[in-house]
Amino acid sequence: MLATVLAGISLFGCGIQAGALFMFHMGVLPTYKKVDIPTWMRIHVSMDRSIERFMPFLNLTTGVATLALLFMSDSAESVVLRIAGLCCNIALALLSELVNVPINKKVKKAYEAVAAPVGAAGGVSVAMDDSELAGHRAYWARANSWRTTVICVGFALYVIAAFV
Template identity: 35%
Template structure:
């Protein structure tokens, strides 16, 4: 197996997990969270985020690095461009996560008692969903470009 094939398999695995997780959250988790009363949502949000936070940034950034590596070592200008654009898109996923979704997550996690929300509490679900759908779209597009790039190897 060549270096390109190993990197290609790894970038598909990483970008596939990224896109799959974000798609699953958009498809199923978000509608469930929107159906909950606010206090229950805050409690559920805290539980759901416990294992995503340490894992997903590593998966996204490793996938970005793999796409960048392929942009450098892949034969053929077309494949290199596809991997470079996919890396930029995955970097966008990371940027949206860290600059938009994570601050919202911190605000929700800071609520001491989900049943006694402060009077100035603003429900973050609509804003969180908009940012999440953006990063989901970026991740799906990155996966598609990585797949076309791997097929071109």
Template identity: 35%
Template sequence: MVAVLKVLVLLGSGITAGVLFCVALSVVPTFLRLPPHRYIEVHRLIGRNYDPTMPITVLSGTVIDIALAVAEHRGTPRVLFGIAAGLLLGVSAVSHLANVPINRTVKSLPDGAVPDGWPDPRRRWRNWNLLRTGCAVAALGTNAAAVVLAG
């Protein structure tokens, strides 16, 4: 059972890191280059399929990391699984406390022209996304090290 959990935690943290890396590398630069009304339209389309898949993936990985930390008998892998759980929890926290509220605000805007004085959230959204991407990539690396060291 522990071997299955190790595969699942690598799969989950790999998907999380991969998706967020792709967003940082390709989606965010596209968002930044679009005129505001097109950005809002594209943001609505792109974000549609991330929920509930990504929250389930991230939180499942967190729970599995905690289970592996509890199940592991050796100190270093146990600590690494715990750190990876904390990093994935960080991904979730940044998503729910920063990126998701911005997403909701963008999606609530009416179609058409952007209102005068609209506070463009793209740079803030990018910065938060880079933070959660860094946490996700670090979680993947930490999980990989834990799995290797656990044997």
């Protein structure tokens, strides 16, 4: 019974992450790439505030449930598949924390500098030009594509593990 609940948590958490990142990749990212830099910054900062509240929690919950399942699995195949899926969750966390989060912070600082009233303290030191921000946007988009790929693969592995 506990293994079934943990498998459900693992599938649910990873499924939400994979679905959210896939939808973002297919639906939002093309728009991100087309809009001007100030518009992109405003949308990016606004969305990041919402997303950063639940994605790390989902990834951690999925990882913990999967880790516990490794000690309860019925077959060697499901253990191997879950280990591979867990590696995908770890890859998602690493890509997020090492690439996307630092860029998100830079974009937020630049956005706040642009949005700050004239003469506000600290605004000038963090301002970036559009070409630098465009470079950050392109790098962020590439990393996000990799994040989407690894978590979708992880979800597929978890689904297969549930049926072997």
